[in-house]
Amino acid sequence: xxxxxxxxxxxxxxxxxxxxxxxxxxxxxxxxxxxxxxxxxxxxxxxxxxxxxxxxxxxxxxxxxxxxxxxxxxxxxxxxxxxxxxxxxxxxxxxxxxxxxxxxxxxxxxxxxxxxxxxxxxxxxxxxxxxxxxxxxxxxxxxxxxxxxxxxxxxxxxxxxxxxxxxxxxxxxxxxxxxxxxxxxxxxxxxxxxxxxxxxxxxxxxxxxxxxxxxxxxxxxxxxxxxxxxxxxxxxxxxxxxxxxxxxxxxxxxxxxxxxxxxxxxxxxxxxxxxxxxxxxxxxxxxxxxxxxxxxxxxxxxxxxxxxxxxxxxxxxxxxxxxxxxxxxxxxxxxxxxxxxxxxxxxxxxxxxxxxxxxxxxxxxxxxxxxxxxxxxxxxxxxxxxxxxxxxxxxxx
Numbered sequence: 001x002x003x004x005x006x007x008x009x010x011x012x013x014x015x016x017x018x019x020x021x022x023x024x025x026x027x028x029x030x031x032x033x034x035x036x037x038x039x040x041x042x043x044x045x046x047x048x049x050x051x052x053x054x055x056x057x058x059x060x061x062x063x064x065x066x067x068x069x070x071x072x073x074x075x076x077x078x079x080x081x082x083x084x085x086x087x088x089x090x091x092x093x094x095x096x097x098x099x100x101x102x103x104x105x106x107x108x109x110x111x112x113x114x115x116x117x118x119x120x121x122x123x124x125x126x127x128x129x130x131x132x133x134x135x136x137x138x139x140x141x142x143x144x145x146x147x148x149x150x151x152x153x154x155x156x157x158x159x160x161x162x163x164x165x166x167x168x169x170x171x172x173x174x175x176x177x178x179x180x181x182x183x184x185x186x187x188x189x190x191x192x193x194x195x196x197x198x199x200x201x202x203x204x205x206x207x208x209x210x211x212x213x214x215x216x217x218x219x220x221x222x223x224x225x226x227x228x229x230x231x232x233x234x235x236x237x238x239x240x241x242x243x244x245x246x247x248x249x250x251x252x253x254x255x256x257x258x259x260x261x262x263x264x265x266x267x268x269x270x271x272x273x274x275x276x277x278x279x280x281x282x283x284x285x286x287x288x289x290x291x292x293x294x295x296x297x298x299x300x301x302x303x304x305x306x307x308x309x310x311x312x313x314x315x316x317x318x319x320x321x322x323x324x325x326x327x328x329x330x331x332x333x334x335x336x337x338x339x340x341x342x343x344x345x346x347x348x349x350x351x352x353x354x355x356x357x358x359x360x361x362x363x364x365x366x367x368x369x370x371x372x373x374x375x376x377x378x379x380x381x382x383x384x385x386x387x388x389x390x391x392x393x394x395x396x397x
Contacts, residue, residue, distance in 0.1 A: 002028060003028070003327075004028055004029070004030055005028060005029055005030070005163045005164065005324065005329065005330055005331070006030050006032070006160075006161070006162040006163050006164070007023060007029055007030065007031045007032070007162055007163065007164045007166065007320070007330070008032050008033075008034065008150075008152070008160055008162035008164070008165050008166065009031065009032070009033045009034070009166045009168055010033075010034050010035075010140070010165070010166070010167055010168065010169045010174065010175050011033075011034075011035060011167065011168035011169030011170060011173075011175075011292075011294065012033045012034070012035035012120075012134055012136065012168075013035075013116075013120065013168065013170065013292070014053070014116060014119050014120055014123070014292075014306060014309065014310070015168045015291055015292035015293075015306075015309035015310065015312065015313050016033060016035075016166070016168030016169075016291075016292075016313075017033070017120055017123035017124060017127065018062060018063070018066065018068075018123055018310055018313045018314075019166065019168060019291060019313035019316060019317055020033055020123075020127055020134075021066035021068065021123055021126050021127055022062075022065070022066060022313060022314065022317035023317050023320060023321070024126075024127060026320075026321055026324060028324050029320070029324065029330075031133070032133045032134075032135070032160065032162070033133070033134040033135065034135050034138050034140065034152075034154075035134070035135070035136050035137075035138065036137070036138065036139045036140075037136065037137070038136055038137050039124070039134075039136040039137075040117045040120045040121065040124075041117070041121075042115070042117040042118050042120070042121040044075055044076060047268065047269075048076070048115060048196060048222055048223075048224065048226070048228075048268065049115045049116065049117050050194050050195070050196070050228070050268070050269055050271055051115065051116040051117065052113050052114065052115050052116065052220065052222075052228050053113070053114060053115075053116055053119065053303070053305075053306040054080075054111050054112075054113055054207070054220060054303035054306070054307075055077075055111050055112045055113075055114055055119075055306065055307070056110075056111045056307045057107060057110075057111060058307065058310070058311065059111075059306065059307045059310040059311075060111070060112065062310050062311075062313070062314050063119070063122070063123075063310075065314075066123065066126055067126050068119070068122040068123045068125070068126050069122070071121075071122040071125060072112075072114050072118055072119055072122045073112070075118055075122075076114070076115065076118055076223050077112040077113065077114040077118075077223065078112060078113045078114075078205070078221050078222050078223035079108075079109035079111070079112050079205055080109060080110055080111055080112070080113060080205050080206060080207045080220070080221050081101070081102045081103075081108075081109045081110060081205045081206070082099070082100065082101050082102070082110070082204070082205065082206040082207070083098075083099070083100040083110060083206065083207045083208075083209075084097055084098070084099055084100075084206060084207075084208050084209070084260075085097065085098040085208075085209045085210075085211075086098070086209075086210055086211070086258075087210075087211045088210060088211060088212045088213065088258075091258070092208075092210075092258055092260050109205070110207070113207075113220045113221060113222060113223075113228065116306075138154060138155065138156075139154070139155050140152050140153070140154060140155075140174065141153045141154060141155050143174075143175075143178040145179075146161070148286045148287050148331070149161050149162065149163065149287050149331075150162065150165045150178075150179075150287060150288065152165075162287075162331075163287065163329060163330065163331045164287060164288070164289070164320070164330050164331035165287060165288045165289075165331075166288075166289050166290075166291060166316070167179075167288070167289070167290045167291070167294040167295075168290075168291050168292050168294060168313075169294055170292070170293045170294060171276070171278065171293045171294070171297045173290065173293075173294035175288070175290070175294065176280060176290055176294050179285055179288055181280050181281070181282060181285065181290070182280070182281045182282075183278050183279065183280050183281065184278060184279055184281065185276055185277070185278035186276065186277055186278070187274065187275070187276040188232075188274075188275040188276060188277070188299065189234065189235065190214075190215050190232045190233060190234060190235070190238075190274075190275045191232075191233065191234070191235045191238035191239070191272045191273065191274050191275060192230055192231065192232050192233075192238070192272060192273050192274075192275055192300060193229075193230075193231045193233060193238045193241050193242060193270070193271075193272050194228070194229065194230050194231075194270070194271050194272070194273075195228075195229055195249075195266065195268055195269065195270040195271070196222065196226050196227070196228055196229070196266075196267050196268025196269070197226060197227050197229055197250075197253065197264040197265060197266060197267055197268070198225070198226050198264070198265040198266075198267040199225075199226070199227055199261035199262060199263075199264055199265075200261060200262025200263040200264070200265075201261045201262040202225070203219070203221040203222075203225070203227055203261060204221075205221050206221060207219065207220055207221065208257070208260055208261075209301070210256070210257060210258060210260075212233070212256060214232075214233040214234050214237060215231070215232035215233045215234075215301075216231075216232055216301045217229065217230070217231040217232070217233075217256055217257060218230045218231075218300075218301070218303070219257060219260075219261065220303075226267055226268070227261065227264075229253065229257075229264075230300060231253075231256070232275060232299070232300065232301060235274070238272045239272065242270055242271075242272055246265075246266045249266050249270075250263060250264055250265050250266060275299060275300065276297060277297055277298055277299055277351055277354075278296070278297050279295065279296040279297075279347070279348060279351060280294070280295050280296070282340070283295050283336075283339070283340040283343065283344055284333065284336035284337060284339065284340045285333070285336075286331070286332070286333040286336075287331040287333075288331075288336075289316055289336050289339060289340075291309065291312040291313055291316055292308070292309030292312055292313070293305065293309065295312065295343075295347070296308065296347045296348075296351055298350060298351045298354050299354040301354060304350055304354065308346075308347055308350060311343065311346075312343050312347075315339055315342045315343050316339045316343075319335060319336070319338050319339040319342070320335075323335045
């Protein structure tokens with residue numbers, strides 16, 4: 001008799017849903033998702049959400065594999081074909097400004113900006129048609145370990161004992177805490193301020209980022225001509241900005257973006273959230289694996305958080321499907337170690353790079369500013385090194 005394996009994914013965000021979709025076609029797996037929040041809703045007639053992600057070509061390929069990308073692309077996703085990164089100590093047209101063009105890498109675009117709720121809906125529409133149980137507004141009352149398996153008691157008294165438990169439940173992961181998995185964490189003395197703005201000039205499908213002494217400010221193009229802005233700044237400044245009138249906010253944001261898109265007019269909701277980086281010392285235990293923010297969180301300055309999570313999902317799905325094809329239990333520790341080895345080093349490298357970049361550009365020393373500018377100038381002209389670095393960030397290597 002062919003054995004069936006029970007997989008429980010806790011967390012039905014973009015990463016958990018994409019992992020479920022990647023596993024759903026394996027007839028030997030029974031996949032259940034549990035999410036404490038309500039099922040997300042997306043309606044094209046609603047305003048663009050504040051929560052957007054910059055999807056790399058690598059992430060888009062994963063979404064194509066589960067047949068979710070077409071709905072996203074046809075509904076409301078904005079391609080960005082160029083990127084400009086510059087330091088406040090220089091100018092956007094200076095020789096040290098980093099400029100990237102999709103054509104340089106034989107791509108039609110560097111990526112797409114899409115709302116998280118739209119991505120989740122597209123994945124749900126694929127999962128609704130297959131044998132995958134998704135339970136929203138469901139919380140876990142108790143979690144214990146029995147031998148090599150976790151036992152979950154839900155609010156309604158139901159008990160689940162999966163062969164493999166996957167924590168996809170974010171930076172404050174319940175699964176990680178229940179398994180007593182240690183993390184290393186360092187909060188930044190920064191908050192992210194996010195909003196949507198109407199620029200005076202056409203954004204030309206370009207993503208912009210300027211490094212200020214308080215932290216980086218990014219401008220992401222949206223499909224309706226607006227831009228989504230993410231400014232990582234001091235907690236006090238973030239709250240002060242949040243309280244500004246529309247007129248004062250327009251003036252402030254136009255100034256700090258160096259006027260690259262002309263006058264910026266507030267055209268959406270505003271919010272702030274605290275920033276931190278952290279990583280789990282181990283991604284796996286016997287019968288358990290962590291993915292996405294449950295395993296690692298990074299600074300948002302390069303928009304890599306979602307892309308790292310999608311890559312985790314694809315890697316873990318490959319490991320699980322391969323194990324099942326070899327009649328191995330996908331929850332066995334030696335199997336899960338393959339996933340950890342494939343992803344942990346890459347994620348840590350990106351986390352360290354982004355942490356160092358944020359620290360370097362937040363340094364107010366004039367000597368450091370000159371060093372930064374010279375370093376950016378050299379990187380811009382480094383040929384192979386520059387190309388490899390960008391290809392890695394785009395997920396095309």
